[in-house]
Amino acid sequence: MACIFCKIAREEIPAQIVYHDELATAFRDINPKAPVHILVIPNQHLTSLHDAVGEDHQTLVGHLLQVCAQIAEQEKIAQDGYRVVTNIGRNAGQSVDHLHFHVLGGRPMHWPPG
Numbered sequence: 792m793a794c795i796f797c798k799i800a801r802e803e804i805p806a807q808i809v810y811h812d813e814l815a816t817a818f819r820d821i822n823p824k825a826p827v828h829i830l831v832i833p834n835q836h837l838t839s840l841h842d843a844v845g846e847d848h849q850t851l852v853g854h855l856l857q858v859c860a861q862i863a864e865q866e867k868i869a870q871d872g873y874r875v876v877t878n879i880g881r882n883a884g885q886s887v888d889h890l891h892f893h894v895l896g897g898r899p900m901h902w903p904p905g
């Protein structure tokens with residue numbers, strides 16, 4: 792499987808991993824859009840959040856969101872506030888087709904996003 796995030800989850804290619812467990816991996820975005828920019832992914836390949844609907848994936852998606860909150864705490868951005876984003880498909884600008892949550896913080900965010 793040529794998916795770059797699958798390879799990061801399996802530690803086959805390097806990334807700055809900040810958290811790893813049996814379901815999820817979190818690592819620093821290679822092109823950060825904020826002082827803290829971490830990606831939280833499932834270790835298993837799912838194309839996007841839209842691929843993760845249904846009972847089978849409820850526990851996994853809940854876990855990924857909890858990891859996002861835990862990362863925000865670990866990176867000390869929780870107190871000032873932070874953003875969790877997932878892009879789904881072309882119109883949203885998804886560029887890597889493996890489900891990922893962006894955890895962004897360390898600066899004020901604009902709303903609405905572009």
Ligand code: 5GP
Nearest residue numbers: 795806818819820821822878884885886887
């Ligand atoms: P998307 O545009 O799909 O929502 O987000 C994909 C994110 O993955 C982008 O922010 C991009 O910078 C990041 N990214 C793409 N390839 C790599 C990589 O090889 N390593 C890391 N750490 N981040 C990557």
Ligand code: ZN
Nearest residue numbers: 794797836889
């Ligand atoms: Zn993948």
